[in-house]
Amino acid sequence: MSNPAEKAMTLDAELVARFQTGDRSAFDQLVEKYADKAYQIAFGILSHRQDAEEVAQDVFIRIHRALPSFRGDSEFSTWMYRITVNLARNKYRWNKSRGAQKNFSMDAPPEGASLESNGPAFDLPTPKPSPDEQAAFKELENLIAAELENLPEIYREALVMRNMDDMNYNQIADLLGCKLGTIKSRIARAREELRRRLKL
Amino acid sequence: MNADIPNPHPGHLPGCPDSEELSAWFDHAAAAPRVAAHVAQCDACRREIEHFRRLDAAVRAAIQAPPGLTARIQDACRREAGESQPARNLFRSFRIHFPAWRLAAAAGITALIGLMAWEFHHLNRGPATVAPDLAQAAGTPPTTTAGAVLAAAGIAAGADERTATNADPGPGTLAMNLGEAMMERSPAEPDVDTAWNKTVTGTDLRAVSVHDVPATGALAPKILEGNIRHVWVVADLQASTRLLRASLPKGARLVEKPAGDRILFQTSLKDGELQQLVNALAGAGCALVSPDLPQPDEDLRIHVRNKYVSYQAEMVLDDRP
Numbered sequence: 089m090s091n092p093a094e095k096a097m098t099l100d101a102e103l104v105a106r107f108q109t110g111d112r113s114a115f116d117q118l119v120e121k122y123a124d125k126a127y128q129i130a131f132g133i134l135s136h137r138q139d140a141e142e143v144a145q146d147v148f149i150r151i152h153r154a155l156p157s158f159r160g161d162s163e164f165s166t167w168m169y170r171i172t173v174n175l176a177r178n179k180y181r182w183n184k185s186r187g188a189q190k191n192f193s194m195d196a197p198p199e200g201a202s203l204e205s206n207g208p209a210f211d212l213p214t215p216k217p218s219p220d221e222q223a224a225f226k227e228l229e230n231l232i233a234a235e236l237e238n239l240p241e242i243y244r245e246a247l248v249m250r251n252m253d254d255m256n257y258n259q260i261a262d263l264l265g266c267k268l269g270t271i272k273s274r275i276a277r278a279r280e281e282l283r284r285r286l287k288l
Numbered sequence: 289m290n291a292d293i294p295n296p297h298p299g300h301l302p303g304c305p306d307s308e309e310l311s312a313w314f315d316h317a318a319a320a321p322r323v324a325a326h327v328a329q330c331d332a333c334r335r336e337i338e339h340f341r342r343l344d345a346a347v348r349a350a351i352q353a354p355p356g357l358t359a360r361i362q363d364a365c366r367r368e369a370g371e372s373q374p375a376r377n378l379f380r381s382f383r384i385h386f387p388a389w390r391l392a393a394a395a396g397i398t399a400l401i402g403l404m405a406w407e408f409h410h411l412n413r414g415p416a417t418v419a420p421d422l423a424q425a426a427g428t429p430p431t432t433t434a435g436a437v438l439a440a441a442g443i444a445a446g447a448d449e450r451t452a453t454n455a456d457p458g459p460g461t462l463a464m465n466l467g468e469a470m471m472e473r474s475p476a477e478p479d480v481d482t483a484w485n486k487t488v489t490g491t492d493l494r495a496v497s498v499h500d501v502p503a504t505g506a507l508a509p510k511i512l513e514g515n516i517r518h519v520w521v522v523a524d525l526q527a528s529t530r531l532l533r534a535s536l537p538k539g540a541r542l543v544e545k546p547a548g549d550r551i552l553f554q555t556s557l558k559d560g561e562l563q564q565l566v567n568a569l570a571g572a573g574c575a576l577v578s579p580d581l582p583q584p585d586e587d588l589r590i591h592v593r594n595k596y597v598s599y600q601a602e603m604v605l606d607d608r609p
Contacts, residue, residue: 233350276311
């Protein structure tokens with residue numbers, strides 16, 4: 089096995105196979121592994137904690153029903169992410185049609201040009217924060233939590249997915265059904281918008 | 289990077305990468321050498337990178353899942369699998385295996401069993417010397433209680449469970465009514481069996497949400513046959529109609545009948561195409577409120593044979609304020 093991603097896929101396939109042969113604990117392991125990610129994707133789209141948790145729960149109930157006949161044509165994680173996005177979007181539209189959500193400003197400028205994809209040449213060091221910096225960070229975290237809700241959905245979902253530990257631009261683009269350049273633009277605009285709102 | 293265009297960010301030098309380029313570079317998703325060389329020399333860009341880092345760290349902290357989420361999901365799946373699901377399968381199979389004449393016979397048999405149970409009960413409790421016919425002559429009613437019928441129906445349904453096969457529910461039946469009377473649900477549990485039989489009207493649609501989709505259990509893929517009818521709630525009838533037309537495979541014939549706040553559609557599609565159509569409509573925000581297969585993004589629940597099925601879709605305008 090050459091890399092962690094392949095190992096993870098193999099482990100998922102093993103867990104699915106074990107569940108299909110009656111091992112209930114294998115499903116629990118899949119939930120342990122992916123519950124937080126389902127929640128985060130749903131939160132990125134819905135910007136509502138309770139709704140995100142409901143969607144995450146609904147995702148796994150549906151997976152539990154369908155998993156016995158899951159043929160493994162796609163990776164389990166891809167399948168799970170896709171279900172989550174669809175259910176969260178349905179929930180978002182439903183909420184919106186019922187007036188349960190705020191009306192987000194969607195008048196932000198459209199996406200710009202795409203960029204070539206390549207890795208960076210170097211990374212910047214991450215300094216260890218002092219107590220003052222930690223307090224400032226906590227405050228920033230609270231502000232971000234509030235401002236995330238006010239970001240347009242298309243920006244928020246891309247930025248949140250980018251901050252899930254294993255999502256790169258290609259995966260986000262695939263999951264959201266967008267071009268790579270669109271995702272780059274949305275993430276940049278999300279950051280720009282947050283900086284503007286937080287006056288950073 | 290464009291040296292001719294002044295950079296809008298204060299402190300930046302002409303020739304700084306724009307924020308999109310910088311953001312992509314920060315995320316390891318953009319061409320690096322020039323940006324990297326520039327960032328190494330430009331304080332303003334390094335500050336911006338540092339802002340990205342702080343923002344992202346705060347975002348990661350803000351989107352953390354709530355404590356106990358995993359356990360709650362595991363519990364919900366167990367409840368779904370261990371309690372409500374077998375009961376639903378039981379009733380479905382009961383309907384399928386008991387056509388009308390069998391139901392009538394079953395009702396007669398259960399009434400008889402109930403009568404015998406009642407008589408046995410009273411014989412055991414009553415004076416040993418009193419024969420059943422004498423007791424009846426003395427005024428004890430030989431009628432069957434509803435409880436006995438339900439208990440007997442439970443025996444019949446339980447026996448049938450052993451031969452259960454997966455099938456879609458038909459219309460409501462006597463068996464269903466008896467079965468529902470027997471089911472014990474917690475107040476918080478949604479009444480999914482009622483949802484199966486719900487007659488959807490323009491008003492009822494408002495009570496049905498994405499969470500009201502009936503649970504179906506881990507079923508084997510089902511073959512789509514005959515006429516399939518779905519009711520969809522849509523925000524815009526015209527836009528949804530255009531979407532439906534655009535989502536149909538090439539050459540598919542579509543009949544449209546506008547009717548006030550709704551439009552009826554009829555077409556004929558291969559089973560796999562129908563699943564794709566349902567996925568497309570749901571993906572675009574149309575809310576499917578009918579429980580029948582195919583359901584959005586549940587491709588695995590149907591057995592695709594590339595056979596044609598007749599599909600009727602009723603799109604109802606969601607006119608809530």
